Amino acid sequence: MNPSRxxxxxxxVVAGALLSLMLAGSVLAASGGSAAPDAAAxxxxxxxxxxxxxxxxxxxxxxxxxxxxxxxxxxxTLARLQGGVIAAPFLTSLDRQALLDRIxxxxxxxxxxxxxxxxxxxxxxxxxxxPRIATEYRVxxxxxxxxxxxxxxxxxxxxxxxxxxxxxxxxxxxxxAKSQGKDVTAAQAALDAMDHDLANARAQVTGLSAKLLAxxxxxxxxxxxxxxxxxxxxxxxxAHAELVSARKDARAVIxxxx
Numbered sequence: 481m482n483p484s485r486x487x488x489x490x491x492x493v494v495a496g497a498l499l500s501l502m503l504a505g506s507v508l509a510a511s512g513g514s515a516a517p518d519a520a521a522x523x524x525x526x527x528x529x530x531x532x533x534x535x536x537x538x539x540x541x542x543x544x545x546x547x548x549x550x551x552x553x554x555x556x557t558l559a560r561l562q563g564g565v566i567a568a569p570f571l572t573s574l575d576r577q578a579l580l581d582r583i584x585x586x587x588x589x590x591x592x593x594x595x596x597x598x599x600x601x602x603x604x605x606x607x608x609x610x611p612r613i614a615t616e617y618r619v620x621x622x623x624x625x626x627x628x629x630x631x632x633x634x635x636x637x638x639x640x641x642x643x644x645x646x647x648x649x650x651x652x653x654x655x656x657a658k659s660q661g662k663d664v665t666a667a668q669a670a671l672d673a674m675d676h677d678l679a680n681a682r683a684q685v686t687g688l689s690a691k692l693l694a695x696x697x698x699x700x701x702x703x704x705x706x707x708x709x710x711x712x713x714x715x716x717x718x719a720h721a722e723l724v725s726a727r728k729d730a731r732a733v734i735x736x737x738x
Contacts, residue, residue, distance in 0.1 A: 526553045543606040547597040547613065551590050554619045558587050561627050570635040578693050579627055586617050618697040625709050626692050632716045633688040639723050640681045643730065647674050650733045657737055667736035674729035677722045684719035688712055 527549040534546040565571065565579045593612060600606045617623070650671050658664045692712055699705035 570638040622700045633685045670732035677726035681719040681722035684715040
């Protein structure tokens with residue numbers, strides 16, 4: 481047998497590995513989905529009419545109307561976030577439940593606060609209760625990013641796991657090719673690079689979901705949450721880049737074995 485060529489059956493296995501990598505790419509694409517638009521900026525436009533009316537005439541009626549608008553738009557956002565969590569394919573069961581519990585607790589809290597605001601009879605009471613809509617719940621600055629980043633971290637972990645399985649399969653192909661007398665130096669080097677990239681990706685997101693889920697509105701209020709959210713975004717971007725590189729390495733292994 482010509483040692484530079486592998487049997488057709490083995491080449492078919494290599495082709496199967498390439499197809500599996502294509503399937504892994506769908507998981508990889510989801511791992512890069514945490515860079516959502518700035519939720520605070522997107523949420524800044526609603527209730528502008530009510531806000532302006534309350535600014536010009538801070539009456540009980542105008543302040544209540546503003547409070548109801550601000551709560552309602554958050555309830556709409558919570559419904560959207562809940563749907564996304566339910567539908568997310570790569571969330572772990574524990575993380576999914578934790579996010580759903582947080583969303584439901586936030587909805588319950590805001591609904592209760594709406595009842596308090598509706599029962600207020602003075603401007604002084606409303607000026608105390610209206611700021612609580614933001615400070616006690618932080619739907620846009622904290623909860624929405626938590627949902628996006630936990631989804632991204634879990635998708636990254638899933639993608640790394642899928643590519644790790646393919647790395648094991650590729651190692652078996654390399655070992656077989658070597659036993660058939662083929663020079664596998666280039667293939668092994670590419671696989672070693674793949675393993676290195678996967679290790680780096682895993683290191684970036686290990687334990688990240690738990691850290692994110694531990695954050696509460698009080699952590700945003702005291703300034704400790706924002707740095708962690710920023711660091712999580714950076715870690716997920718870095719992990720996604722490592723996974724993209726690992727997939728390229730895998731393709732290089734396959735190419736070297738043909």
